[in-house]
Amino acid sequence: MKHDTTLLPARGDDAVEILLNDHRVIRGLLDELGETAKGKLNDILECLKGVLTIHNATEENLIYPALNKAAGSRLEAQHLYHETAEADTLMFEISTALAEGDEEELSARIQSFVDAVRHHMDEEERKALPRLRENVEAPDRKRLTDSVKKFRSAMHFDLATA
Numbered sequence: 001m002k003h004d005t006t007l008l009p010a011r012g013d014d015a016v017e018i019l020l021n022d023h024r025v026i027r028g029l030l031d032e033l034g035e036t037a038k039g040k041l042n043d044i045l046e047c048l049k050g051v052l053t054i055h056n057a058t059e060e061n062l063i064y065p066a067l068n069k070a071a072g073s074r075l076e077a078q079h080l081y082h083e084t085a086e087a088d089t090l091m092f093e094i095s096t097a098l099a100e101g102d103e104e105e106l107s108a109r110i111q112s113f114v115d116a117v118r119h120h121m122d123e124e125e126r127k128a129l130p131r132l133r134e135n136v137e138a139p140d141r142k143r144l145t146d147s148v149k150k151f152r153s154a155m156h157f158d159l160a161t162a
């Protein structure tokens with residue numbers, strides 16, 4: 001896979017479909033991360049950071065609030081925000097271990113990170129996203145999808161010009 005940190009195009013005709021396609025990209029990168037030789041680790045970490053920044057911002061700004069409001073799942077939305085913050089902390093710890101050359105800590109943190117992000121996506125796919133699909137009426141879904149697409153192109157523009 002080509003590693004381009006600023007590239008996570010919104011693919012799909014529906015908000016949920018776009019997120020599921022993001023998950024596919026993220027899962028591919030997590031698989032690579034588990035098997036990557038140390039020399040290439042930085043590359044793949046930078047790519048994952050870029051992709052997760054875009055994906056998580058989409059969810060935190062649009063999807064979790066919609067889940068909270070339309071699907072009445074406030075606790076679930078809070079739980080997902082919390083898990084996202086935990087994964088950010090783990091990513092920070094990975095960067096620290098990498099910078100300090102602490103091999104043992106590095107592989108332990110990478111494993112925790114991979115497990116945490118996989119678990120989070122599994123949970124979204126099993127519960128949050130189906131709930132959103134079931135509970136948001138067609139006109140609101142269309143609005144949410146338009147917002148996701150607009151948000152994503154604005155984010156790509158920001159990252160490209162940063």
Ligand SMILES: [Fe+2]
Binds near residue numbers: 056059080084120
């Ligand atoms: Fe998420």
Ligand SMILES: [Fe+2]
Binds near residue numbers: 023121
């Ligand atoms: Fe997600």
